[in-house]
Amino acid sequence: MVAFKLAELYPDLVHALVISGSILNMTDSISETNLQRLGFSSSSELLLPSSVKGLKTLLRVACHKKLWFPDCLYKDYLEVIFTNRKERSELLEALVISNKDVSVPTFPQKIHLLWGENDQIFRLELAQTMKEQLVSNATIQGIKKAGHLVHLERPCVYNRCLKQFLASLYEDGSAK
Structure with a gap:
């Protein structure tokens, strides 16, 4: 974007x-449709996992082939990559714009x-x-x-x- x-x-x-x-543009209709189809309530829930299970789910959705790593690597990845959760969540929510505002x-x-x-x-x-x-x-x-x-x-x-x-x-x- x-x-x-x-x-x-x-x-x-x-x-x-x-x-x-x-x-x-991430419109509210695209966001809502995609999240419903994938089974998530918000972009933050999908893109900012807080558990190994959540990260595995994100990678399952994001990749065509199933990836396998030991749980310790997933834990390390979570600690390093997903910091500043509050700010990142606010940014994700701010990306969504109304369908009426799209040009x-x-x-x-x-x-x-x-x-x-x-x-x-x-x-x-x-x-x-x-x-x-x-x-x-x-x-x-x-x-x-x-x-x-x-x-x-x-x-x-x-x-x-x-x-x-x-x-x-x-x-x-x-x-x-």
């Missing part, structure tokens, strides 16, 4: 975007949506809808056997797709 905002505010500084697992800016940049085909958090259909909203300068590419954390699950495929998109910028002469 930050990349979209930077591209909107500073079009001269941002020449192109590659977006993975993010949307233009899709016109982006002059090329935008490439690089998505895990098995993303359970922001499904591929949501990315396709976003591509249609972004009009003609947006492209979408799905990566098989990958979820929301596509860049971690399929790094070689992801980097190959990224490299192809970046090369296309130079072929078109739009990159400086």
Whole structure:
């Protein structure tokens, strides 16, 4: 979402975007629909787990393939990553905007949506809808056997797709 905002505010500084697992705006309807479908009451409950069980659930939702680590690694991860819970929770809740306040800016940049085909958090259909909203300068590419954390699950495929998109910028002469 930050990349979209930077591209909107500073079009001269941002020449192109590659977006993975993010949307233009987290509307209240998208948030509510996704949380209900995933079985959570809030974004904080999903994204800021406080137990090993909660972290395992988050990773199960975020990844296509099941990850296995010893519980001690999950505990260490919880201690290191999920600090400042109150502030992070407030930020997550502040990201959600009303459907009435949504506007899709016109982006002059090329935008490439690089998505895990098995993303359970922001499904591929949501990315396709976003591509249609972004009009003609947006492209979408799905990566098989990958979820929301596509860049971690399929790094070689992801980097190959990224490299192809970046090369296309130079072929078109739009990159400086």
